[in-house]
Amino acid sequence: MASLPVLNQPPHLCAALLDHLSRRVRTRSETVLAPLGLRPRHLVTLTVLRDHGSSTQQALAARLGIDSTNLVGLLNDLEADNLIERRRSPEDRRRHVVDLTDVGAKKLAKAEFALAAVEDEVLAALTLEQREQLYSLLQQATATTDIAACAGAEDEPAPPVMYR
Amino acid sequence: MASLPVLNQPPHLCAALLDHLSRRVRTRSETVLAPLGLRPRHLVTLTVLRDHGSSTQQALAARLGIDSTNLVGLLNDLEADNLIERRRSPEDRRRHVVDLTDVGAKKLAKAEFALAAVEDEVLAALTLEQREQLYSLLQQATATTDIAACAGAEDEPAPPVMYR
DNA sequence: TAAATGGTTTGTCTTACGCAAATGACTTGT
DNA sequence: ACAAGTCATTTGCGTAAGACAAACCATTTA
Known part of the structure; x- marks a missing residue:
């Protein structure tokens, strides 16, 4: 692609508008998530666990792009409400495998119902x-960065770019 | 739409993934914006001014969905670097009309060049x-919420939902 | 056995907000 | 002409969401 003429460069950058729209959605989301005891960061985590399945904490931190201590x-928030569970990995007892619980899946469904509005x-x-x-995109x-948090909680390659 | 059957409901909610992707882009953006003396919030503001033209501060705060004192x-950050200028509105001298400067437009172009990578x-x-x-969407x-920050810096209707 | 690893707790700092109060300049209403 | 309202500004306080560092325990690897 580097050899393609400038004409093939995307003329529009998404970064600013992505941030812009995301903020809007997030602010409104907060009002409907709060009664469910959830915040956007919880929602994202639950969504990722639902869509990509169980994961080690390290891989999950990489996928979410947050520091492991913050994860x-x-x-802890999610586990306190039984929305997730942590189990020791049978392959390596230093590791936790994080799973979405049934309670968690139901809570997520509730959240999404509220988010529809x-x-x-x-x-x-x-x-x-x-x-x-938009969803599909x-x-x-x-x-993509699914690669980082490979299916299941097995050995993963080094996570890619950390994101905020 | 309320009368449509459930089948016509969007099966997927964008909120979580929007937040998720936005974070990723934002984190990476920060590293390339920093050398230009910009932060994502600056980028969004410059972008909005470029795309929608001059605006009163009140309208701009509404469009950006941030508190007027934070705006x-x-x-102040942007004006300090001559990226924007504030001029008193001739119709109402209490108001500032905020414009993107040429310097600001050039800085934004530089930022976008960096953001391409x-x-x-x-x-x-x-x-x-x-x-x-994606950009188009x-x-x-x-x-939409353009309505709030009507063209130019003239009288605007009450701004819609404040966003974060 | 020493070193490395995964997760945890604690602490510090930064950033980006919301919100409130007070202020000055300006506009509108009486 | 004066009071009330409006726009922007400054200041202050508090919250949330991070990054990063250090120390620790349990476990695995060298």
Whole structure:
């Protein structure tokens, strides 16, 4: 791609608008998540566990792009409400395998039900098709670093770029 | 839409993945923006001013979804580097009209040049077409609340939902 | 057995907010 | 003309979400 002419460069950068839209959604999300005892960072974690399955803490921290000590606190929140469970890995007892519980899956479903109204509002300018398209793109874009948090909680390669 | 059957409901919610991806992009963005003396919040502001033109502070705060006192600080940063300028509105001298300067536009272009590499990396799973598609969706989704920050810095209707 | 690893706790610091109060300049209403 | 309202500003306080460091325990590897 480096050899392609400039014309093939994407003319538009997503970074600013991604941040911009994300903030909007997040602010509104907070109001509906709070009654469920959840914050956006909880929501993201539950979503990742649901979509990608169980994971070691190290891999999860890498996927979420947060410091492992902060992940501990985050998981403590979730575990306190039985939304996740930590079990020692049979392959290496130093490790925890983190799983979404049934309670957690139900809570996530509740959260998403509440979030539907938020998205109806904040993403009002998009048709349902466009929203599905957006989801699909987001899913694809975030799936990449799936490599870092390989399926299951088995040996993973070194995690890629840490993200905030 | 409320009368439509459940089948017409979007099956996927974007909130979590939007937050997730946005974080990733933002973290990487910070490293390339820092040498330019910019932070993501600066980038978003400059982008909004470029895309939507001049605006009163009140309207800008509404569009960005941040508290007016925080906007003052943000604008102070930008004005200090001559990236924006504040001029008293001729219609109402209590108001400032905020404009992107030429220096600001150049700085934004530099930032976007730097961000291209970031997006090449973080959005590697998307084709160029998909990235353009993502931009288009983001642009459309965020344009809605354009109504709040009507063209120019003239009278605006009450701003919609404040966002974070 | 020593060194390395995964997770945990604790502490410190930074950043980005929301919110409140007070202020000065300006506009609107009486 | 004066009071009330409005816009932006400064200051202060508090919260949340991180990064990073150090120390520790349990476990695994060299």
